[in-house]
Every structure is written in C-alpha cells, then in structure tokens.
Amino acid sequence: DTGVSQDPRHKITKRGQNVTFRCDPISEHNRLYWYRQTLGQGPEFLTYFQNEAQLEKSRLLSDRFSAERPKGSFSTLEIQRTEQGDSAMYLCASSQHSGRAPDTQYFGPGTRLTVL
C-alpha cells in the first residue's frame, strides 16, 4: 500500500490554458473522489467514481471541469480555459466501498493550481 498519489504536486498556468491532473488511488480501492480546497475552508466535493463509473458529477463547478477513470484505476481531472478563480488545491481520495458502512477516505497530497 503506497497510498494515494497525485501528479503534479504544483501547477502554474496562465488564464485560458487547459490543465490536467492525475490521481493514482490505493490499488485495492474501488472508489475515487475529487475535491477542491481553498485556503481556510474544508474540501469541497466535486465528483466520484466507483470503478470506472462516474456516479456523481453534478457538483463539478462548471462545464469546464471534467473527470475520467477509464480503466477503473487512475483518474484524471481536466479544467479547460482556466480562470483565476480556479486557483486552489485539488485533492483526490480513495476508499474501499463494501456497501455496509460509510467508507473511510484516504487522501493524496493534492495538486496546487495557480492560475495567473
């Protein structure tokens, strides 16, 4: 168990550019979550997958945001036409969902996005 990893750890981009972040969950975990966190706030849920199925995406902040988990393992989060308001920490978490009780989510180190 190497934990949840995210890449890159930091991303600086210019307004209007597209960015893509990657998350590798804990290998045996079937659920993967994306959150956004701004300074002084708790993480804000964006979307989640169970295996390769995206079960909830209505919380994605706008249609500029999209996420994929094509093979049920790693996931990518893409932000198109970035805006300065997108600057935040993007966190990925994974869990093993058994259906009997809420999952414990384990978080990656995050990708800090700065939009200039």
Added chain:
Amino acid sequence: GQSLEQPSEVTAVEGAIVQINCTYQTSGFYGLSWYQQHDGGAPTFLSYNALDGLEETGRFSSFLSRSDSYGYLLLQELQMKDSASYFCAVHSNYQLIWGAGTKLIIKP
C-alpha cells in the same frame, strides 16, 4: 441547507487537553469523521463515529450525539506536532460534507 459548525481557532498549552466541537445540519447522516491537516499537507483520517458514544484511539477520542447533531474531538497530552487544522466531516450518502476546520495552536 447543509452545514457544519466548528470553531475557527483553538489555542492550548503543550501537555494539556483540548476539545474541538462540531455541530451539523445535513440532509442525510451516516456518521461523523474527523481529519487532521497540517499546513500544505493532505487531510489524514483520525476517527469515525456512527453511533452515539465515545471512540478512543490513543491520545485522540471522538464523541457523537446523533440526537443533538453534535460531536467533538478530544486531544490529550498535546504535543507540538498536533498543531494543525482539524476538520469534522459528515458522511451523507456518497459524499463527505466538511466543516471549515479548526486551527489548533499549541504553545509551549
């Protein structure tokens, strides 16, 4: 609406005991978790309560009262390394709903 309330900041002395309270109002409730987050780091899971009562894990304990929509995290024998932000989070259906966090400042 859905909301979690916790103090924004708590100050304590090394070696002391501190309690961080959390009240919540959510449309669904399956349990309450607590996470620790150091500056620039990822949230780290501390504890989970689904039923009323106290859960103890080493120096940390967590309490839940579902009838009062209230919980707390108790940290004992505070160490400087405990300086961090602490978040309560409600398990509501498939997602975690988070409070804004409590910054714990520990003085020697």
